[in-house]
Amino acid sequence: MSSRERILGRVRRALADVPRDDTPPVPEGPGRDPQYEQAVSRAYVREHGSRSVAETVDLLAENLADYRAIVHRCTADDLAATIAGILAARGSGTVLVPPGLEPEWLTAADVEQVPDRAASTPHELDRVDSVVTACAVAVAETGTIVLDGSPDQGRRRITLVPDHHVCVVRVPDQVVSSVPQALERLDPARPSTWISGPSATSDIELDRVEGVHGPRTLEVILVG
Amino acid sequence: MSGTFVGMPAFPEAAHEAVNNPTLRGNLRHATHTIRAKRAKAVAEVSDWSALREAGKQIKDHTLRHLDRYLVRLEESVTAAGGIVHWAADADEANRIVARLVKETGESEVVKVKSMATQEIGLNEALEAEGIRAYETDLAELIVQLGRDRPSHILVPAIHRNRGEIRDIFTREMSEWGRPAPEGLTDTPAELAEAARLHLREKFLRAKVGISGANFMVAETGTLVVVESEGNGRMCLTLPETLISVVGIEKIVPTWRDLEVFLQTLPRSSTAERMNPYTSMWTGTTDGDGPQTFHLVLLDNGRTDTLADEVGRQALRCIRCSACLNVCPVYERAGGHAYGSVYPGPIGAILSPQLRGTASEIDASLPYASSLCGACYEVCPVAIDIPEVLVHLRERVVEGGPVTREGNKVVLKPAKGHAAERAAMRAARWAFARPGALRAGQRLASRTRRLHPRTLPGPGKAWSDSRDLPAVPAEPFRDWWQRTQGGKGDAK
Structure with missing residues (x-):
């Protein structure tokens, strides 16, 4: 007998007490099975409190900053200048560029643009100073930005190896209030990375320290 | 489970040493009290905490009740x-599978994300024995690995x-494993x-x-989720060419949507954050992004048992999240190692x-490593009634009875350690069933009462x-009742 059959057999014997008429709802697609919806009581809220759109964006800014992300706000017209200012202040000479990034975003920046190529080794990525990306969605209640590997965000590794990540969030379109709302907007088939502030650890005396393996500086531009 | 802890003494013995170590007690007290207050604050921020907790419990219970279907x-x-x-099916098999998969890549070293399942097995x-070096990359796991310590x-x-x-361990050991610690390293956490x-x-x-x-596996989409802080998880999940994930079969949730519950309750319960710095989700492999070969090893190792x-399965x-450790008065004093x-x-x-x-001494003693105060149940984000299961397991240890081991039903013998207690109970049952004997015994006790010792002899002395x-x-x-006709005659 294979281990697969052995384990499944053990599970079935272990569940001998579960009534037979308790038909198992096995959902065929996201949220499509009414039976499964009935199996779990979801009395929790879809978002906490009620806020105007502007207040939701303010909350996002506040929570991002609370977890040590540096937050900038600007209009679409000022975006290129804002990015250029951030890269100059950091002293970045090179910036990684995902393939689908809006070319206008970097027009004002006086840096060498490094396109991300499939062949780039981790060591090559490690030598780049900064990376600029867009995002898929941002969560106000938790101060989270989510990347899903779309062309304007690039492969997961490019926002990981460089020490400085600049992420552009289009407000208010890309901002949701809560985690449930963010999941609704994401495609499970795409790899996603949820980022809440720069890399951190609580491993020394259970106290939070920023800056371990991921980018130690996260700058978020809320544009709109 | 792993042989790492084989030969551990029973909990009371192991805890004794820890309780007498003032540095350890100080470290634990500081850390658990810091996180306790922060967790309470993070939970209080969410108005629907009890509804999230109940939904989390129901999702997990539902999944467990149909685990065969969801696994398939x-x-x-x-x-x-x-x-x-x-x-x-067990630790040995999982280790053999992983070692074979690593060897097939031709590599002799691997990087690891912190994982309870791989610790457990x-x-x-096992990889070391096969000539493969595994590097732990979580900061705390690194400290444990470099210090040749146990978690x-x-x-x-x-x-x-x-x-x-930690500074001393880094300074002393890092050079053995790779890049040495910087000169003049101080003890500031940064x-x-x-x-x-x-x-x-x-x-x-x-x-x-x-x-x-993995923290979660989504049955409907095949998505795996790793929740972390440092970015070492992202490194291990995205830079290598091959990814091997070893996950307990109970980590399944049915749907993508179910993550909305646990991504709210887990970070607040564990590191007391609104959201942990990094969460990675991946579904199989993605062309051009991340590992191009992905293996998932589904682990039983006692979970089906x-x-x-019916009572104990809620532990699955x-x-x-570890919230129960951080609030536990026994853990705070005894430390983690005593649990073996x-x-x-x-x-x-x-x-x-x-x-x-419960065959080993340590495992038979664990259900007693609690004052049953219930703080663990209060904070548990999936409402596991830990005191209920503790009492249930105590009963199993003392009385024995039918259990499932490696898929087979067996009958446990009552534990030896409780022979005196059982003998006392048997004697009591005998006496209460025989009024004459009970009366004679009580009279004897009353008449000899001046001779009774103030303290118990033998093993009862300490008590x-x-x-x-x-x-x-x-x-x-x-006797008094009969002599006074229920107190009416002589009220003496």
Whole structure:
């Protein structure tokens, strides 16, 4: 007998007490099975409190900053200048560029643009100073930005190896209030990375320290 | 479960040593009290906490009740997304599978994300025996690995170490494993984190094989989720060419939507954050992004035996947040090592004896490693009634009875350690069933009461050191009742 059959057999014997008429709802697609919806009581809220759109964006800014992300706000017209200012202040000479990034975003920046190529080794990525990306969605209640590997965000590794990540969030379109709302907007088939502030650890005396393996500086531009 | 802790003394003995170590107690007290207050604050921010907790409980219970269906469903989804699924009935089988998969890549070193499942099966030791070096990359796991130590906490395995001890371990050991610690390293947490960053970076950048666990697996989509803080998880999950994830079969949730519950309750319960710095989700493989080969090893190793216990199966709801450790008065004083398992604290006290059975001294003693105060149940984000399971397991240890071990029903013998208690209960039953004997015994006790010792002899001595034995009355109650006709005659 294979281990697969052995384990499944053990599970079935272990569940001998579960009534037979308790038909198992096995959902065929996201949220499509009414039976499964009935199996779990979801009395929790879809978002906490009620806020105007502007207040939701303010909350996002506040929570991002609370977890040590540096937050900038600007209009679409000022975006290129804002990015250029951030890269100059950091002293970045090179910036990684995902393939689908809006070319206008970097027009004002006086840096060498490094396109991300499939062949780039981790060591090559490690030598780049900064990376600029867009995002898929941002969560106000938790101060989270989510990347899903779309062309304007690039492969997961490019926002990981460089020490400085600049992420552009289009407000208010890309901002949701809560985690449930963010999941609704994401495609499970795409790899996603949820980022809440720069890399951190609580491993020394259970106290939070920023800056371990991921980018130690996260700058978020809320544009709109 | 792993052989790492074989030969551990019973909990009371192991705890004795810890309780007498003032550094350890200080470290634990500081860390658990810090996180306790922060967790309470993070939970209070969410107005619907009790509804989230109830939904989390129901999702997990539902999944467990139909686990066979969801496992098959998960296998289909992961396979359809380009992953390869393996099944491991026990630790040895899981270790053999992983070692074979690593060897097939031609590599002799791997980088690891912190994972309870691989700790549980002793994967690092098994790989070492096959000539494969596994580098732990979580900061606390690194401290444990460099210090040739054992983990003592689910979330922060090096919680028993303070910053000074960590500095000493880094300075002494890092050069053995790779890049040495920087000259003049101090004990500020930021500098220690920087030292770990530099030490591990060369390993991440050259790694060809990554090994992880997972916090959740979504049956309908085949998505795996790893929740972390440092970015070492992202490194291991995205830079290597091959990814091997070893995950307990109970980590399934049915739908993508179910993540909305646990992504709210887990970070607040574990690191007391609104959201942890990094969460990675991946579904099979993605062309051009991340590992191009993905193996999922589904691990039983005692989980189906636990599932067979109608009371004890709720332990499988656990999402490994460690909130129960941080509030437990016993854990705070005894520390994690005394539990003799990678799962310490209240959850360990109900999980280890079920995953491993209660044959060993340490496992039979774990259900007693609690004052049953219930703080663990209060904070549990999936509402595991830990005191209920503890009492249930105590009963099993004392009285024995039918249990499932490795898929087979067996009958446990009552534990030997409780022979005196059982003998006393048998004697009481005999006496209460024989009024004549009871009367004779009571009269004898009353008449000899001046001769009774103030403290108990033998093994009872320690117990009566700080307690008075109850005074025996001059006359048994039943004699008094008969003599006074129920108190009407002589009120003496």
